[in-house]
Amino acid sequence: MSTPQTLYEKIWNAHVVEQRDDGTCLIFIDRHLVHEVTSPQAFEGLRAAGRRVRRPDLTLAVPDHNLPTTARLDSHGQPIPIADPESAQQLEALERNAPEFGIKYIHASDAKQGIVHVVGPEQGFSLPGTTIVCGDSHTACHGGLGALAFGIGTSEVEHVLATQTLQLTRSKSMEVRVEGELRAGVSAKDVVLHITGVLGAAGGSGHVIEYTGSVIRALSVEGRLTISNMAIEHGARAGLVAPDDTTFAYIKGRPMAPSGADWDAAVAYWRTLATDPGATYDKVVSIDAADIAPSVTWGTSPEDVLPITGIVPDPSSFADPSKQEAARKSLEYMGLTPGTRMTDIEVQNIFIGSCTNSRIEDLRAAAEILKGRKKAANVKWAIVVPGSGLVKQQAEDEGLDRIFTDAGFEWREPGCSACLGMNPDKVPAGERCASTSNRNFVGRQGPGARTHLVSPAMAAAAAVAGKLTDVRAFAN
Amino acid sequence: MKAISRVEGRAYPVGLKNIDTDVIIPAVWLKTISRAGLGKGAFESLRAVPGNVFDDPEYAGAPILIAGDNFGCGSSREHAAWAMADLGISAVIAPSFSDIFSGNAFKNGLLAIVLPQAAIDRLMEVARTDEIHIDLETQTVTTPFQDRFEFEIDPFRKHCLINGVDEIGLTLKSSDAISVYEAKLSANRPWLAPNPV
Numbered sequence A: 001m002s003t004p005q006t007l008y009e010k011i012w013n014a015h016v017v018e019q020r021d022d023g024t025c026l027i028f029i030d031r032h033l034v035h036e037v038t039s040p041q042a043f044e045g046l047r048a049a050g051r052r053v054r055r056p057d058l059t060l061a062v063p064d065h066n067l068p069t070t071a072r073l074d075s076h077g078q079p080i081p082i083a084d085p086e087s088a089q090q091l092e093a094l095e096r097n098a099p100e101f102g103i104k105y106i107h108a109s110d111a112k113q114g115i116v117h118v119v120g121p122e123q124g125f126s127l128p129g130t131t132i133v134c135g136d137s138h139t140a141c142h143g144g145l146g147a148l149a150f151g152i153g154t155s156e157v158e159h160v161l162a163t164q165t166l167q168l169t170r171s172k173s174m175e176v177r178v179e180g181e182l183r184a185g186v187s188a189k190d191v192v193l194h195i196t197g198v199l200g201a202a203g204g205s206g207h208v209i210e211y212t213g214s215v216i217r218a219l220s221v222e223g224r225l226t227i228s229n230m231a232i233e234h235g236a237r238a239g240l241v242a243p244d245d246t247t248f249a250y251i252k253g254r255p256m257a258p259s260g261a262d263w264d265a266a267v268a269y270w271r272t273l274a275t276d277p278g279a280t281y282d283k284v285v286s287i288d289a290a291d292i293a294p295s296v297t298w299g300t301s302p303e304d305v306l307p308i309t310g311i312v313p314d315p316s317s318f319a320d321p322s323k324q325e326a327a328r329k330s331l332e333y334m335g336l337t338p339g340t341r342m343t344d345i346e347v348q349n350i351f352i353g354s355c356t357n358s359r360i361e362d363l364r365a366a367a368e369i370l371k372g373r374k375k376a377a378n379v380k381w382a383i384v385v386p387g388s389g390l391v392k393q394q395a396e397d398e399g400l401d402r403i404f405t406d407a408g409f410e411w412r413e414p415g416c417s418a419c420l421g422m423n424p425d426k427v428p429a430g431e432r433c434a435s436t437s438n439r440n441f442v443g444r445q446g447p448g449a450r451t452h453l454v455s456p457a458m459a460a461a462a463a464v465a466g467k468l469t470d471v472r473a474f475a476n
Numbered sequence B: 001m002k003a004i005s006r007v008e009g010r011a012y013p014v015g016l017k018n019i020d021t022d023v024i025i026p027a028v029w030l031k032t033i034s035r036a037g038l039g040k041g042a043f044e045s046l047r048a049v050p051g052n053v054f055d056d057p058e059y060a061g062a063p064i065l066i067a068g069d070n071f072g073c074g075s076s077r078e079h080a081a082w083a084m085a086d087l088g089i090s091a092v093i094a095p096s097f098s099d100i101f102s103g104n105a106f107k108n109g110l111l112a113i114v115l116p117q118a119a120i121d122r123l124m125e126v127a128r129t130d131e132i133h134i135d136l137e138t139q140t141v142t143t144p145f146q147d148r149f150e151f152e153i154d155p156f157r158k159h160c161l162i163n164g165v166d167e168i169g170l171t172l173k174s175s176d177a178i179s180v181y182e183a184k185l186s187a188n189r190p191w192l193a194p195n196p197v
């Protein structure tokens, strides 16, 4: 019998084109997602070298990062020009580059448009057992389907466009096992925030993490995407969840997914991907579901996680001196005093969106809390940004948009929005935002913006309370 | 890619842990469609603090930066490496780097050198007054005070950096192997060709 292998080893081994003596491998890339921000210089490089795109059929381009989330068409159905000339120029560059290099392009006003990491799974472009790359670190997201997916820089984007491969060295493997049953009010987002708190922002560094255990198995694909999305926030190269019947049911019938005989062959192959009994990981971390509460961040690193019932820590309580220093800086930036109860922190902004939490289940969870309620008067700005045009349509079909607007939220067009301070959606300096995105870095949501990462239900609850609050108090 | 084998000069003693790429270059600077000119936005939030090392004439034009653990974590933006290069930085020394950043750094001929925390502490001290020397050939970081720290580097990366090798050109030499793989792939996993929409 052959040696037992982990899911990661199986995917890796299936993609080795060539191995060099030093162990570096040329790895074939099955899927390449392209967006407007990290691609212009790559296409420029191809043009300068007179190179073509090797596999345009395996490449999909969609704009998301820089696109404003306000209405894209006027009352006559004509495109509304983007006000910021630099953003407009970047979008035009992608609109030019995609046809020039023969790449499929989803237009900004197409209902299929959305955040790359929402569009890939939704279209059936992202599949189990594939290698997926994109010039965006949250590409790890697609690992929720059992794909080896990771973010790359622009030079690598150019490299993949030209060769459909990457030169990589094998990462170490880690198992993060979450066993037990999630407590009431605890969502996939809380699980991944908790994991990040346990591992630390660099805890997964050099590793590909496979998330296992009864909690992960019980999650929907959308929840698994949320978890794998933030693998990068605990430093991992990629996250993985072994594909199972839940995964196959999710993929079946999606537009770009295999069908007919191909489907049967694909499922048969996908079933072989699970980690073999007896296979070993370089590191194993076990987490008890009972320890996970609705969670929130207090600082400027995603590892700064607390249960919502917690208090702002005293920097001197950390053993590591450099962490003490970092905590002091974080608290200064965040305008927080040690000892403050998290539930006493007022928020002026609410952002429900990003590739972590903008799929239909996320919007349903937030709407569930907001139904029949209104945002507090001190909340000045509350927006919901669906992950794609199709998510938006479905939410409208279910009447969720009305629940949000009745509660005082703005209902926006799909895009990255306030996840990153790049397009017009920004949190004003010095103000706080309860945000369903993935990063609470200094300036991430705009210069001086203070971010508290939470789940969609927690963000909705914060909107109603006007401060960070325990969603469990809202249980109907 | 430009060949690089030695870096010598002053070093910005930054020292902080978890310097993310949003700190290295904030997102508002990413609207550019070229690689040049990003130095202006580099380390914007750190430079907003009076007395910061980047605006201290003592360190003007320093080619080296010294930082804490997990340098370059966060967003995959290669703009971080471009911004640092545009600022005149050729090497970063830290106890650890994010995987994506070290890849991006390498592809832009920016040395990302890993040394243990004790060495970093020492270099932070030296950097305040004196120059630091990095020799890629011998894989050493030295100071005028006889400090000598050896670092590891992947031999392939070392070769590419010293010879300024274009990685895409190198991979394209394996075109035949890629074609063989592709043929095998369409036979074994035909469903991988996406359904047209």
Ligand code: SF4
Pocket: A064, A065, A115, A116, A117, A136, A137, A138, A354, A355, A356, A415, A416, A417, A419, A420, A437, A438
């Ligand atoms: S939503 Fe945020 S994290 Fe996701 S792709 Fe967009 S910018 Fe990146």
